[in-house]
Amino acid sequence: xxxxxxxxxxxxxxxxxxxxxxxxxxxxxxxxxxxxxxxxxxxxxxxxxxxxxxxxxxxxxxxxxxxxxxxxxxxxxxxxxxxxxxxxxxxxxxxxxxxxxxxxxxxxxxxxxxxxxxxxxxxxxxxxxxxxxxxxxxxxxxxxxxxxxxxxxxxxxxxxxxxxxxxxxxxxxxxxxxxxxxxxxxxxxxxxxxxxxxxxxxxxxxxxxxxxxxxxxxxxxxxxxxxxxxxxxxxxxxxxxxxxxxxxxxxxxxxxxxxxxxxxxxxxxxxxxxxxxxxxxxxxxxxxxxxxxxxxxxxxxxxxxxxxxxxxxxxxxxxxxxxxxxxxxxxxxxxxxxxxxxxxxxxxxxxxxxxxxxxxxxxxxxxxxxxxxxxxxxxxxxxxxxxxxxxxxxxxxxxxxxxxxxxxxxx
Amino acid sequence: xxxxxxxxxxxxxxxxxxxxxxxxxxxxxxxxxxxxxxxxxxxxxxxxxxxxxxxxxxxxxxxxxxxxxxxxxxxxxxxxx
Numbered sequence: 417x418x419x420x421x422x423x424x425x426x427x428x429x430x431x432x433x434x435x436x437x438x439x440x441x442x443x444x445x446x447x448x449x450x451x452x453x454x455x456x457x458x459x460x461x462x463x464x465x466x467x468x469x470x471x472x473x474x475x476x477x478x479x480x481x482x483x484x485x486x487x488x489x490x491x492x493x494x495x496x497x498x499x500x501x502x503x504x505x506x507x508x509x510x511x512x513x514x515x516x517x518x519x520x521x522x523x524x525x526x527x528x529x530x531x532x533x534x535x536x537x538x539x540x541x542x543x544x545x546x547x548x549x550x551x552x553x554x555x556x557x558x559x560x561x562x563x564x565x566x567x568x569x570x571x572x573x574x575x576x577x578x579x580x581x582x583x584x585x586x587x588x589x590x591x592x593x594x595x596x597x598x599x600x601x602x603x604x605x606x607x608x609x610x611x612x613x614x615x616x617x618x619x620x621x622x623x624x625x626x627x628x629x630x631x632x633x634x635x636x637x638x639x640x641x642x643x644x645x646x647x648x649x650x651x652x653x654x655x656x657x658x659x660x661x662x663x664x665x666x667x668x669x670x671x672x673x674x675x676x677x678x679x680x681x682x683x684x685x686x687x688x689x690x691x692x693x694x695x696x697x698x699x700x701x702x703x704x705x706x707x708x709x710x711x712x713x714x715x716x717x718x719x720x721x722x723x724x725x726x727x728x729x730x731x732x733x734x735x736x737x738x739x740x741x742x743x744x745x746x747x748x749x750x751x752x753x754x755x756x757x758x759x760x761x762x763x764x765x766x767x768x769x770x771x772x773x774x775x776x777x778x779x780x781x782x783x784x785x786x787x788x789x790x791x792x793x794x795x796x797x798x799x800x801x802x803x804x805x806x807x808x809x810x811x812x813x814x815x816x817x818x819x820x821x822x823x824x825x826x827x
Numbered sequence: 828x829x830x831x832x833x834x835x836x837x838x839x840x841x842x843x844x845x846x847x848x849x850x851x852x853x854x855x856x857x858x859x860x861x862x863x864x865x866x867x868x869x870x871x872x873x874x875x876x877x878x879x880x881x882x883x884x885x886x887x888x889x890x891x892x893x894x895x896x897x898x899x900x901x902x903x904x905x906x907x908x
Contacts (some may be wrong), residue, residue, distance in 0.1 A: 481846070481848030482848075542879075543876065546869040546872040547869060
């Protein structure tokens with residue numbers, strides 16, 4: 417028999433806060449956390465702003481040597497895991513082999529790859545660090561969290577660009593549901609705001625270039641949206657089998673009830689027309705959760721602020737939700753945090769769970785001019801209090817990867 | 828001007844403390860990188876690279892393999908000076 421899965425811990429570092437409480441307060445205020453990039457010289461870049469994690473001292477949780485060596489997405493992901501594990505307080509020693517890790521990233525350790533490519537080019541192969549590959553590979557985030565926490569269950573990472581966090585959570589959910597493990601440390605981490613990461617997204621014309629008005633540049637579903645805004649950070653959630661959590665008296669934050677994924681089979685970066693692939697993932701997630709569209713109180717949209725995504729996601733929501741598409745609450749928290757790529761789904765799952773807990777919809781900020789092709793209720797600019805019993809969170813990645821996860825209040 | 832043994836030791840110690848994240852007091856002439864200072868194979872590769880940097884020299888792989896203790900490292904660097 418299929419097991420029920422609940423969330424018992426959450427942790428995050430992202431542009432809006434270095435823990436879940438600060439993040440939530442920042443979302444409630446509905447102010448942009450996007451800033452000019454000062455970490456490297458951006459003079460020649462067409463986009464010069466992003467959402468960055470600031471003021472976190474990694475030496476509080478790791479020794480100097482580890483801090484120096486680890487790529488930044490691992491530092492961020494591990495720090496978020498520390499917070500989530502503290503909250504969940506899993507009985508790690510007794511159940512180590514039944515607790516796994518599945519944390520994804522879209523891009524991984526591009527910072528070290530970039531640095532070492534320069535070292536190779538300028539000074540030759542003997543100057544390339546032996547840590548280059550171990551720090552670059554995406555799965556090292558799951559490996560490192562297991563080394564530090566002692567979790568000896570299944571250990572891997574899902575990679576599907578901006579849906580990586582969602583696929584990781586989906587896999588973690590299914591692993592517990594099938595009875596294979598008691599708990600999973602899951603989510604996503606990303607830190608790709610380096611010269612090569614930024615230059616690549618600039619070249620692809622994916623990013624907003626509104627350097628003068630950086631804090632309003634992320635404007636999902638607005639007529640004048642002009643591209644996404646990069647963000648960095650991590651979100652980690654502890655998923656746990658319900659009976660196991662109950663027996664040990666864990667605090668249950670929400671229930672995970674459905675996951676759906678699909679492929680577009682269409683284009684390397686553009687979504688399929690009318691968001692066909694995304695729509696299928698939403699339908700599959702609803703079937704998986706044994707829910708009707710009307711059971712969903714709130715949709716956390718992928719809502720990247722690109723012309724293509726927001727238009728197609730809107731069409732997809734309409735095709736799945738029918739008339740109800742116009743009354744379901746929708747928002748894109750990327751308007752506040754920026755787009756965290758492989759970590760986006762994880763921090764958005766945390767936001768969605770907090771919204772359910774507080775019965776408050778976090779708005780889509782920077783919304784001023786409606787787009788005739790985006791005509792749903794995106795909760796513009798101000799938070800709205802309303803009963804939220806179940807939330808759907810959408811994530812779509814370059815490559816045509818669509819992933820949708822559904823949480824509901826635990827009863 | 829060539830460095831004295833004491834000066835080389837101090838510089839090597841600095842590289843080790845930085846590279847392996849160990850405390851200064853732990854680094855003695857007779858210390859073995861793996862047995863006393865907790866270095867693994869990747870640590871030692873990185874350490875050799877840092878030594879090359881510090882002393883502005885190249886250390887061939889066959890030489891690097893022999894540098895298993897602080898003492899051997901200091902002697903090797905003195906011999907290159």
